[in-house]
Amino acid sequence: MDASQILTALKNELSQRDFEHYISHLQFSEKQSKADYLVFVAPNEFMAKFIKTKFGEKIAYFYEAKSGNKAKINIISTNNDKLKHHKSTTKLDIVHIKAQSTILNPSFTFDNFVVGDSNKYAFTTCKAASDKDKLGKLYNPIFIYGSTGLGKTHLLQAVGNVCIELGKKVTYATSENFINDFTLHLKNHTLEKFKEKYKNCDALLIDDVQFFGKTDKIQEEFFHIFNEIHNQSGQIIMTSDKPPNMLTGITERLKTRFVNGIIADITPPELDTKKAIIQKKCEFNEIYLRQEVIDYIAASMGNNIREIEGMITNLNAHSKLINQEINLDLVKAVIKDHVKEMKENINFEDILNLVCREFNIKISDVQSNKKMKNIVMVRRIIIFLSRELTSISMPKLATYFDMKDHTAISHNIKKINELINKDLELKNKIDELRNKILVKSQQ
Structure with a gap:
C-alpha cells in the first residue's frame, strides 16, 4: 500500500464517526515523509495531538499490516494559527476556538462516564461543581484521589469541557506539564508570563499533584497560584494517587489547602x-x-x-x-x-483467604474432609480459581485438601464447570470473586 492511500483505506477500518470527525481532516505530507516515517497534517495543534494520541498506533499498525513496512507515524499541525474551516464543523473545532491553549480530550464528558459505587461521590461532586452558577463557589477546591486508570483524568477533563462550553477559561495541566513549563520560563527569565498563564483562568485543573513533592520551588509557586485563584473564586480541581495526608514531600501548608474543600476517592470498580x-x-x-x-x-x-x-x-x-x-x-x-x-502477583493463600471470607467459612473447615454442601462448594471454588489464576499444581492442591490425588482435583474443576453452565448466579459470583482477586493483586 502506498502511504498516501492509507487515509482512504482507513475509512473501512474505523467507525464512520471517527473517520468523519478526525481522520478525514488529515492530509498526507509526502514532502516531509520518509519510508519509515510518515507525516500527516491536521488543521490545528489540538486536533493533531488528539488524533496522534487516539489513532497514531492504530494507523501505524494498519499500515504495517497492509504494506509490510514498519513506519513511525507523526501528526503535526499547519503553521496557520487561525482555525481552518471545514465543510462540517465538529465539536472538536468548537473546543479549540474557545480554549486554544488548553488540551482537553473532547470524549471525556459526564455523559459517557459510567457511574458506580466506586466513583459516585467523585462524579456527583464534580458535576455539581461545574454548574455555571456554582463554579468556584459550591465545592472548592476538589481533591480526587485513587489508583491509576480509574477515571480521575476523565472526571477532571469533563469539568473542563463543561466550563469551555460555558465560555469559561480553563487551564488544564499535568504536574509534569506544570513543572516543565515553570522550568522553561525560569530559564528564559519569563516567570511573569508563567504566573499569568496559570492565574488568569476560571478553572484550574491539575493532574497528579503528588509529583509536586519533588521540588520546593514548584510547591512555592503553586501555593501562590492556588491562593490567588481561590481568592478570586476560581474553581480548582486536583487529582492524585493518594489522599493529601499521605502525600510525601508536600509541605504542610499545601496539604492544608488541599483538604480545605472536598476530598473524593475513586476505588476499583465492582x-x-x-x-x-x-x-x-x-x-x-x-x-x-x-x-x-x-x-x-x-x-x-x-x-x-x-x-x-x-x-x-x-x-x-x-x-x-x-x-x-x-x-x-x-x-x-x-x-x-x-x-x-497478572497471575505472577497472585498466590494460593490470597484466593483461600478471600473466598473463605466471602462465604464466611473457616479455612480449617475447607481444609477438612467435611461434606456439608456449602463447605464442598467453597472448596471447589477455591480449587477452580487457584488452577485458573495461579501456577499451583494439582498434586499440591490435592495434598492441601487431603484428597487422594490429582484426579480428585480434576473432578472438582469439572463439577464447577458443569455448574457454571447451568447456574448463572454461581457464574456471576465466581466472576465477581475472580475480579476481586485480580484487583487485589494490582494493589
Whole structure:
C-alpha cells in the first residue's frame, strides 16, 4: 500500500464517526515523509495531538499490516494559527476556538462516564461543581484521589469541557506539564508570563499533584497560584494517587489547602460497573461485543480502566485485520499474555483467604474432609480459581485438601464447570470473586 492511500483505506477500518470527525481532516505530507516515517497534517495543534494520541498506533499498525513496512507515524499541525474551516464543523473545532491553549480530550464528558459505587461521590461532586452558577463557589477546591486508570483524568477533563462550553477559561495541566513549563520560563527569565498563564483562568485543573513533592520551588509557586485563584473564586480541581495526608514531600501548608474543600476517592470498580464501562466504550467506538465476551474481559482483567480500553481497541483492530468476529476464543488468545502477567502477583493463600471470607467459612473447615454442601462448594471454588489464576499444581492442591490425588482435583474443576453452565448466579459470583482477586493483586 502506498502511504498516501492509507487515509482512504482507513475509512473501512474505523467507525464512520471517527473517520468523519478526525481522520478525514488529515492530509498526507509526502514532502516531509520518509519510508519509515510518515507525516500527516491536521488543521490545528489540538486536533493533531488528539488524533496522534487516539489513532497514531492504530494507523501505524494498519499500515504495517497492509504494506509490510514498519513506519513511525507523526501528526503535526499547519503553521496557520487561525482555525481552518471545514465543510462540517465538529465539536472538536468548537473546543479549540474557545480554549486554544488548553488540551482537553473532547470524549471525556459526564455523559459517557459510567457511574458506580466506586466513583459516585467523585462524579456527583464534580458535576455539581461545574454548574455555571456554582463554579468556584459550591465545592472548592476538589481533591480526587485513587489508583491509576480509574477515571480521575476523565472526571477532571469533563469539568473542563463543561466550563469551555460555558465560555469559561480553563487551564488544564499535568504536574509534569506544570513543572516543565515553570522550568522553561525560569530559564528564559519569563516567570511573569508563567504566573499569568496559570492565574488568569476560571478553572484550574491539575493532574497528579503528588509529583509536586519533588521540588520546593514548584510547591512555592503553586501555593501562590492556588491562593490567588481561590481568592478570586476560581474553581480548582486536583487529582492524585493518594489522599493529601499521605502525600510525601508536600509541605504542610499545601496539604492544608488541599483538604480545605472536598476530598473524593475513586476505588476499583465492582464487576457490574466494569461491564457497564466496557459496554459504554464499545457503544462510543461502535464496536460490537457479545455479552459473554464483555463478561470475560471484565472478570479476567484488573481494575485499570485505561488498560481495558486499550484491550478493546486492540481486539477490534485484530478482528478487522484478520476479518474475524470478536468471539470468546479470540479474546482468550489476545488477552492471555496480560492474564499471565497478572497471575505472577497472585498466590494460593490470597484466593483461600478471600473466598473463605466471602462465604464466611473457616479455612480449617475447607481444609477438612467435611461434606456439608456449602463447605464442598467453597472448596471447589477455591480449587477452580487457584488452577485458573495461579501456577499451583494439582498434586499440591490435592495434598492441601487431603484428597487422594490429582484426579480428585480434576473432578472438582469439572463439577464447577458443569455448574457454571447451568447456574448463572454461581457464574456471576465466581466472576465477581475472580475480579476481586485480580484487583487485589494490582494493589
